[in-house]
Amino acid sequence: MxxxxxxxxxxxxxxxxxxxxxxxxxxxxxxxxxxxxxxxxxxxxxxxxxxxxxxxxxxxxxxxxxxxxxxxxxxxxxxxxxxxxxxxxxxxxxxxxxxxxxxxxxxxxxxxxxxxxxxxxxxxxxxxxxxxxxxxxxxxxxxxxxxxxxxxxxxxxxxxxxxxxxxxxxxxxxxxxxxxxxxxxxxxxxxxxKKREDLLDGPKQIAVGTALSRSHSRLETPQYSPPNVAHSVTPTTAKQGIQGLASNFSSSDANKTEQSLKDRDVRTCNGDVENQMRPQSSDVLERARAAIAAAERASAAARAAAALVNVNFSSWKPNEVKS
The missing domain is CATH 1.20.1260.60 (Vacuolar protein sorting-associated protein Ist1)
Known part of the structure; x- marks a missing residue:
């Protein structure tokens, strides 16, 4: 230029x-x-x-x-x-x-x-x-x-x-x-x-809590107490009831209960809250084991009651019932 x-x-x-x-x-x-x-x-x-x-x-x-x-x-x-x-x-x-x-x-x-x-x-x-x-x-x-x-x-x-x-x-x-x-x-x-909270985490936490409460309510089993043998019952009815109770809590049924609880836990964990419920899987298994242990204790108590009734039945006399 x-x-x-x-x-x-x-x-x-x-x-x-x-x-x-x-x-x-x-x-x-x-x-x-x-x-x-x-x-x-x-x-x-x-x-x-x-x-x-x-x-x-x-x-x-x-x-x-x-x-x-x-x-x-x-x-x-x-x-x-x-x-x-x-x-x-x-x-x-x-x-x-x-x-x-x-x-x-x-x-x-x-x-x-x-x-x-x-x-x-x-x-x-x-x-x-x-x-x-x-x-x-x-x-x-x-x-x-x-x-x-x-x-x-x-x-x-x-x-x-x-x-x-x-x-x-x-x-x-x-x-x-x-x-x-x-x-x-x-x-x-x-x-x-005032500190502002992140509202994006709120619904997730509520959903996880609801799912956990539902899973826990499903896995909770009724606590069985041993039958009260102090009442005066006839040996025949007592023996039939105890045998039925013992059969309900046999070892095979206990194994089935454990397997069903584990399967239910697996199905629950495979749902929408799989990632969130992993830390609580140990608690669910503990509840299942506690329920199985309670069932085994009830079965043992039923067997003990059956043995006690058998002893009483051997010493029972028909004249005592008529009197």
Whole structure:
């Protein structure tokens, strides 16, 4: 490129940059005046909500107030940077790389351009800087790489994250003090300091607890107590009842009971709560073993009672029954 073309392009770049910077500065002043009026109305509405006891609505509205205040502060810094760059446009034209004293201002304008929709002229300035310094310089400032010099206050004020609870509480107290509202902030402080629980784990825990309770209720078996042989019964009926009880609690039935309980435990564990019920499988087996042990004890008691009845039956006389 000839020297004449370089001088011509340099003059065109400087003229466009100055025009866009002047437009941005004038637009920022208009937006700040408009935003001042809006902020006063919003703060007044929040004071009315606090006076009416509607703190929940005030806590929501205060986030918008903080957002507008942050944008107002960011615009004020951007206006200062634009004026700083406007006064040094000839220096930008004369040097190939961005000067160190202008690096923070230029990088901050590049970073804020896509985040300030009310200032479309800043995108034009960003494109001019991209043509001057290359896309790599623009990407470094936009992505906040370590070698960039974007102003930290600009980054903080243009952030879209939710403001901290301390900041919201401070703004609410300032609004109440500004409009002379007697407001007790204890409820709001408790709401801000309350820990939020993850609601996604709630239904899962309830479902697991319900499934475990159902499985435990299924696996619970009635406790059998040995028959009371102290009552006066005839040897024939006592022997028949004890033999039937002993047959019900034989060792083969005990094995079948254990196998059925294990099969039922396997079917339960293969359900929808298989992964959650693995830690409780040992408890289920313990309950099954306890039920089997109770059945064996009842069977042993039945056999002992049968032996006792046999002894009494051998010494029984028909004359005693008639008398």
């Amino acid at each position: 000839s020297l004449l073309n370089q001088l011509f392009n340099r003059g065109v770049l400087g003229a466009k940059c100055k025009t866009c910077l002047n437009l941005v500065i004038s637009r920022i002043k208009l937006l700040q005046n408009k935003r001042d009026v809006q902020l006063k109305l919003m703060r007044k509405e929040i004071a009315q909500f606090l006076l009416a006891g509607q703190e929940a609505i005030a806590r929501i509205r205060v986030e918008h107030v903080i957002r507008e205040q942050n944008i107002w502060a960011a615009y004020e810094i951007l206006e200062m940077f634009c004026q700083f760059v406007l006064a040094r446009v000839p220096i930008l034209e004369s040097q190939r790389d961005c000067p160190l004293e202008l690096r923070e201002a230029v990088a901050s304008i590049i970073f804020a351009a896509p985040r300030c929709s009310d200032l479309p002229d800043m995108l034009q300035i960003r494109n001019l800087f991209a043509a001057k310094y290359g896309k790599e310089f623009i990407s470094a400032a936009s992505e906040l790489r370590p070698d960039t010099s974007v102003n930290r206050t600009i980054i903080e004020k243009l952030s879209v994250s939710m403001p901290p609870a301390e900041v919201k509480l401070k703004v609410l107290k300032d609004i109440a003090r500004e409009f002379n509202v007697e407001w007790d902030s204890s409820n709001t402080e408790a709401e801000f300091t």
